[in-house]
Amino acid sequence: MVVDQISDADVDRLFHALADATRRDIVRRTLTGEHSISDLARSYDMSMTAVQKHVAVLETAGLISKRRHGREQRVVGNVEAVNRAQRLLDELELLWLQRLDRMGDLLAETPKGERR
Numbered sequence: 001m002v003v004d005q006i007s008d009a010d011v012d013r014l015f016h017a018l019a020d021a022t023r024r025d026i027v028r029r030t031l032t033g034e035h036s037i038s039d040l041a042r043s044y045d046m047s048m049t050a051v052q053k054h055v056a057v058l059e060t061a062g063l064i065s066k067r068r069h070g071r072e073q074r075v076v077g078n079v080e081a082v083n084r085a086q087r088l089l090d091e092l093e094l095l096w097l098q099r100l101d102r103m104g105d106l107l108a109e110t111p112k113g114e115r116r
Contacts, residue, residue: 006084010062014085017061022046023054030064031077037066040075 041051058064062081
């Protein structure tokens with residue numbers, strides 16, 4: 001299971017990073033290609049510093065990586081990290097579906113001494 005292979009701290013960082021709409025949009029943009037942070041900043045109604053902070057959160061979570069290209073910081077999305085998040089969600093969904101199935105089975109059982 002993927003859930004067992006990733007530390008709780010890593011899972012927390014991953015989903016914290018994805019909890020913000022701007023960060024999710026940055027991930028979407030960077031999965032389609034490399035962007036400079038200044039290009040990304042022009043897309044949002046916030047300061048360059050705020051965008052840099054969002055990028056730092058995403059980089060810490062492993063969802064993007066940065067590299068220097070001359071004077072620019074370039075950002076690209078990490079497809080494997082997004083896939084890992086999807087696998088985590090899939091596993092959690094399966095766990096809850098199994099629990100719901102088990103609850104349904106328990107509710108369907110006829111208690112001893114009772115007739116249907």
